[in-house]
Structure formats: structure tokens, C-alpha cells
Amino acid sequence: MKILIVEDEQKTGDYLKQGLSESGFVTDLARDGVDGLHLALTDDYDLVVLDVMLPRLDGWQVLREIRQKGKHLPVLFLTARDQVEDRVKGLEYGADDYLVKPFAFSELLARVRALLRRGRTSESELLHVADLELDLLRRRVTRAGKRINLTAKEFALLELLLRRHGEVLPRSLIASQVWDMNFDSDTNVIEVAVRRLRAKVDDDFEPKLIRTVRGMGYVIEIPEPA
Numbered sequence: 001m002k003i004l005i006v007e008d009e010q011k012t013g014d015y016l017k018q019g020l021s022e023s024g025f026v027t028d029l030a031r032d033g034v035d036g037l038h039l040a041l042t043d044d045y046d047l048v049v050l051d052v053m054l055p056r057l058d059g060w061q062v063l064r065e066i067r068q069k070g071k072h073l074p075v076l077f078l079t080a081r082d083q084v085e086d087r088v089k090g091l092e093y094g095a096d097d098y099l100v101k102p103f104a105f106s107e108l109l110a111r112v113r114a115l116l117r118r119g120r121t122s123e124s125e126l127l128h129v130a131d132l133e134l135d136l137l138r139r140r141v142t143r144a145g146k147r148i149n150l151t152a153k154e155f156a157l158l159e160l161l162l163r164r165h166g167e168v169l170p171r172s173l174i175a176s177q178v179w180d181m182n183f184d185s186d187t188n189v190i191e192v193a194v195r196r197l198r199a200k201v202d203d204d205f206e207p208k209l210i211r212t213v214r215g216m217g218y219v220i221e222i223p224e225p226a
């Protein structure tokens with residue numbers, strides 16, 4: 001299990017690194033937000049311990065970038081201020097848990113272990129692209145932490161797109177998988193459903209994730225930067 005610690009305060013950073021290493025984790029320590037983000041996106045971690053007040057790039061920006069790039073590893077953020085807004089903001093940006101400084105190391109360790117356990121069991125039940133998440137178990141969809149209500153067909157359509165994300169799905173495949181019907185019977189049904197799904201998951205958010213590939217079908221993916 002590999003943990004990334006992003007913490008600029010020398011003493012706290014060293015203390016966390018030492019403590020987590022002694023508890024059997026492989027750890028990397030970044031001293032500012034830019035380095036932390038770079039490591040989080042390029043290396044393969046099981047969890048990030050993220051301080052909020054950081055030089056160069058603050059913890060909120062790091063967290064947002066991590067989620068926008070579609071990384072779904074658990075993030076535990078550390079906040080020095082016991083403010084409700086901070087906690088709400090962190091959880092809205094996609095953090096999984098938080099600790100208010102100063103904290104006991106045993107408390108941090110307990111949170112880390114709980115998050116790692118949760119991450120493992122829910123992995124196969126959670127589909128996502130960028131900040132769009134579909135929870136199969138709870139039949140729930142959220143984007144940027146906001147709940148989105150879908151009909152059963154829209155849910156099935158989104159599930160199919162997410163299961164094969166990055167792949168262009170022909171209308172015939174969507175028709176047979178979601179509607180159990182032949183492509184020829186009524187393609188309009190698919191177009192209408194995709195339009196409705198888009199209105200719910202893409203209209204109020206950036207980036208737009210569902211794309212029509214003319215003459216081919218539909219794909220869900222994080223768009224390439226223009």
C-alpha cells in the first residue's frame with residue numbers, strides 16, 4: 001500500500017512519513033501543491049494525505065485536479081481550521097475524509113486504514129469518469145458531488161457508457177444492450193435518451209463528457225484539451 005503525503009510543514013511532514021512508514025506503508029512526501037499534484041497524477045498511490053494550506057498550489061486545487069483527471073483514489077485532507085465551510089468544501093471537491101490539526105497519529109492511522117478498506121470493497125461497484133460517478137450498489141449518480149436523478153433507462157445507458165468508457169459505442173449495440181431491441185426498430189429512442197442524459201450530466205458541468213461521433217455512435221470520456 002502506497003501513500004502520498006502532501007504537507008509543507010517540515011515537522012508534520014516528517015512525522016507523518018515516519019509514522020506511516022513504521023506502520024508498514026510505502027510513502028512519498030511532497031512539500032508543495034505542484035509537486036504533490038504531479039506525483040498524484042503520475043505515480044500509482046492507494047491514498048493521499050493532503051494538507052489544505054500549501055505553497056504554489058493549495059490543497060483544494062490539487063484535489064480538484066486529481067478528480068478532474070479521473071483519479072479516484074481516497075483523499076484525506078488536513079485542515080488547520082475547524083471551520084464547517086472547509087469541511088463542506090473538501091467533501092464537495094471529492095475528498096473522502098478530513099482531520100483537523102492538531103490530531104493524534106493514532107487517529108490519522110485509523111482513518112487511513114478505514115479509507116483503504118472502503119476503497120477496496122467499493123471499487124467494483126463504482127464507475128466513474130472525471131467527477132461523474134455511478135454507484136451501482138446504491139443506484140446513485142453524482143457529478144461534482146451533486147446528486148443527479150436518472151430514469152431506469154438513462155441509468156442503464158450511462159452504466160453501459162461508463163463500463164466501456166473511451167470506446168465509441170455504436171447505436172446498434174446501445175439498442176440491444178439497453179433497450180433489448182434491434183437497431184432498425186427505432187433509433188430515435190436512443191437519440192432522445194442520449195440528449196436527456198446529456199442535459200442531466202453535462203449541461204451544467206465542465207468538461208462535457210458524452211460525445212457524439214458522427215456516423216459511429218457515442219462515447220463517454222474526458223475530452224482532449226483543445
Ligand code: CA
Pocket residue numbers: 007008009051052053054
Ligand atoms: Ca500547510
